[in-house]
Amino acid sequence: MMSRLRKLNRRQATVLAAAAVLGLAVVGSALTGQLGLALGLLGIFLAGTVAGLLFVLHRLAQLFALQRTHQRDVRKVLDHTQRRLLGAVEEMLLTAGDRHREITDKLAAQQRGSANGVDRLLRAQTAEVEALFQLFDGFTPRAPMPSSGGFALNPTDLLDVLHLVQTRRPKLVLELGSGTSTVWIAYALQRCGGRLVSLDHDPGYAEKTRAMLAAHGLTEVAEVRDAPLRPVLLDGRSFPWYDTDAVTDLDGVDMLLIDGPPEKTGPDARYPAMRVLEDKLADAATVVFDDAHRKDEQQALRKWVETIGGLTEEGEAPGRHAVLSYRRVVRQMAAQ
Numbered sequence: 542m543m544s545r546l547r548k549l550n551r552r553q554a555t556v557l558a559a560a561a562v563l564g565l566a567v568v569g570s571a572l573t574g575q576l577g578l579a580l581g582l583l584g585i586f587l588a589g590t591v592a593g594l595l596f597v598l599h600r601l602a603q604l605f606a607l608q609r610t611h612q613r614d615v616r617k618v619l620d621h622t623q624r625r626l627l628g629a630v631e632e633m634l635l636t637a638g639d640r641h642r643e644i645t646d647k648l649a650a651q652q653r654g655s656a657n658g659v660d661r662l663l664r665a666q667t668a669e670v671e672a673l674f675q676l677f678d679g680f681t682p683r684a685p686m687p688s689s690g691g692f693a694l695n696p697t698d699l700l701d702v703l704h705l706v707q708t709r710r711p712k713l714v715l716e717l718g719s720g721t722s723t724v725w726i727a728y729a730l731q732r733c734g735g736r737l738v739s740l741d742h743d744p745g746y747a748e749k750t751r752a753m754l755a756a757h758g759l760t761e762v763a764e765v766r767d768a769p770l771r772p773v774l775l776d777g778r779s780f781p782w783y784d785t786d787a788v789t790d791l792d793g794v795d796m797l798l799i800d801g802p803p804e805k806t807g808p809d810a811r812y813p814a815m816r817v818l819e820d821k822l823a824d825a826a827t828v829v830f831d832d833a834h835r836k837d838e839q840q841a842l843r844k845w846v847e848t849i850g851g852l853t854e855e856g857e858a859p860g861r862h863a864v865l866s867y868r869r870v871v872r873q874m875a876a877q
């Protein structure tokens with residue numbers, strides 16, 4: 542009870558004190574026989590009580606109105622938040638849907654791509670196996686043959702080169718970059734006449750190829766010459782290319798196989814070939830250019846055909862090489 546009284550604010554304490562004084566006055570005047578005063582004071586007390594009740598009701602009505610306003614505001618905020626939330630969720634769902642479709646499309650494209658890749662690989666593999674059968678069917682090597690593919694010409698390229706040798710019957714083949722192809726070409730030349738000179742910038746590989754030629758009994762037909770790379774100046778650019786001392790005695794090359802220097806020796810590594818060796822070619826010659834699908838080689842091929850008269854690319858060749866035909870323009874004109 543005392544603790545509740547202590548919690549009253551000043552206005553409440555004043556009203557309570559006034560009511561207590563009025564009550565005491567009513568009791569006092571009744572006990573002293575002043576009934577009129579007692580009734581009057583009681584009337585004041587009741588009127589005060591009624592006024593207090595009306596005041597409390599008024600305050601309660603105000604509080605209810607305030608609460609309703611607050612409720613409306615809260616509902617508005619809730620509605621707004623809910624709408625924004627729904628909008629965000631809807632957007633997220635749409636984005637997720639788009640992303641899902643994108644990923645599904647990409648996956649499908651990748652699956653199609655890898656299926657095509659596997660298919661292409663299988664077809665290429667089959668072509669190489671078929672070419673190998675034909676190579677070994679055409680020649681019976683006298684010693685184990687070195688591997689083809691990788692650093693060396695692929696079986697499909699080798700088969701086409703051997704076909705060119707057998708049908709065009711070159712007298713002198715010049716090869717840039719020795720290896721497996723040197724042995725195969727030497728076998729073909731041994732059968733149809735003609736000789737092969739192969740240049741190699743690497744003394745170790747040159748020696749290996751020489752040893753293979755010896756093992757196959759082909760040294761009468763083919764030789765490997767050491768030709769270290771030296772700077773060659775062309776179009777204001779310096780290229781590391783085969784030492785031309787290695788070919789000073791050569792003339793009338795009617796088949797040129799360009800398969801070196803290797804790509805790693807520098808950009809446009811094989812570009813100098815036709816520029817340096819044109820004078821060494823016979824009036825009519827065949828040029829085989831391996832790795833013609835590569836960017837540097839494609840650029841070199843385009844530049845040669847544009848700048849060297851009488852040089853044209855023949856129809857599409859199988860595998861990775863291109864075949865070009867060379868007809869000396871100046872001598873043809875002089876003869877006319």
Ligand SMILES: C[S@@+](CC[C@H](N)C(=O)[O-])C[C@H]1O[C@@H](n2cnc3c(N)ncnc32)[C@H](O)[C@@H]1O
Pocket residue numbers: 692693694717718719720721722723740741742743746747800801802803
């Ligand atoms: C593109 S390869 C020439 C390959 C050759 N024309 C053939 O088809 O077998 C270029 C250079 O690779 C080097 N080479 C030769 N035999 C090699 C081997 N077994 N492994 C790696 N490089 C080799 C040689 O220095 C050669 O000049």
